[in-house]
Amino acid sequence: MSSCNVFAPSCHLQVFLANDSCHALYNLKAPPFMLPSPVSSISLAFLFCDSASGCTAKKQSSPFDRRRRASKAVAYFGLKPPPYQLDALEPHMSKKTVELHWGGHHRGYLENLNKALAKDDVLYSYTMDELITVTYNRGNPLPIFNNAAQVWNHDFFWESMQPGGGGIPELGLLDQIEKDFGSFTNFREKFVEAALTSFGSGWVWLVLKREEKHLAIVKTSNAFTPLIWDDIVSKYCLSRRLINVFFQPIINLDVWEHAYYLDYKNERAKYVNAFMDHLVSWNTAMGRLARAEAFVNLGEPNIPVA
């Protein structure tokens, strides 16, 4: 049992409670079954970390388990709409593209994920983050991995953009970028280059390397996400993963052809420049960075003030 990452779109609220030997994680998330209106359920998972004997994880059965068995649940995760109207990114990303990308591709991944979950008793009650980590299967991804990771990647992508975005970030984030890349221009150049030299379908990410408190640009192919790169750690001590995601995503850019083909055809460079100049949400990035830094302390987790 590992954490539902605070940045995961499936997670709306996460609270850490800590005492000397036990961390409890209350994870308030979207209901894992279909409901007519947005209703939240609380699934409780307790994680015990015994400092003397290493880490053990124990999962408390969810209060909904019985109900799930009783009802014919068909959907587990919902399709989260982008935080703006579908035409709000025009003319840099057309309504047609967003409609198809979100309503076609993103929905397709989600429906396939839900279909697969309906057949799988074991993965049934996992959070999205757990699903991704577990189905990554230490480098031999299970079929379900692609769908779960692509749902997460797309949720993260829609939130990485905003109408009237782009340009240069402010204060804290800009400072961090200048510190880690020399200048914003240099960062921009590196990010664009990464997007243009990605061989095939995939994603480009700005991540915070948490150990070093250092920003970096990384590329992943197809459905892969930097979230899985800390899997080695979770092998040794499952509970450490709660606060020790090595590569904390700040921004991602979809460089699958479907993300830009209707608007820019083969000219990926135009798409990437439009993203940098008009779409990327530095506001979101700033929030994600602040939250990532808030959890950098690897001792007792910081309890955010509500």
Place this chain on the structure above:
Amino acid sequence: MALRSLFSRKSLAGLSAASRTSSCLDSRALGLAGLSQSRGLKTASLPDLPYDYGALEPAISGDIMQLHHQKHHQTYVTNYNKALEQLHEATLKGDVGTVVKLQSAIKFNGGGHVNHSIFWKNLAPVREGGGEPPHGSLGWAIDTHFGSVEALIQKMNAEGAALQGSGWVWLGLDKETKKLVVDTTANQDPLVTKGATLIPLLGIDVWEHAYYLQYKNVRPDYLKNIWKVMNWKYAGEIYQQECP
């Protein structure tokens, strides 16, 4: 281009050393018809399509064919030549680090050139025999290996639809065992990366650029329709050469 004009005859020795280091991919690419010789350095060039851009409609639109050929394939050719020149230079200097670093660009762009050159020949307008099922020894071999042409098509469509991201689905021939195989490759990896003895008979491009303007996110429809313009004659000829 400027660099290329500087190459003397003497530097050819360096080039052949370079192709030795860069695997059989390059030697295969160098054997293609779309390669031209210019002042010593053999570079790739964009082959002409053996039919008009609109000739495969309605299975594949003219828009797609034009972009796919003039833009995508041309970019692979351009970048392959660029990498080849850099490789040549690095080889002359004995700069091993750069030679190694260039391998991924050569594999990707060279592979893109190899794959697309085959792909154009794999297709034909209906009036020129596109979609006509295979005859002769290939047809017989398909029945033996897969049961029927329909079963093969179904298998290739299923594998093509299931392929994650960008790539190709192939009908290949293992020239040693003389067996037919269906396989997929990621990105622009040519079939030979799956086995040194594999020869491609048919390749279907399942990159989104191959179908997106027409079929959007419904890749299975593209796969279903492409068989209507499949040039089995070409596949049959290659098969015949290897299994006379």
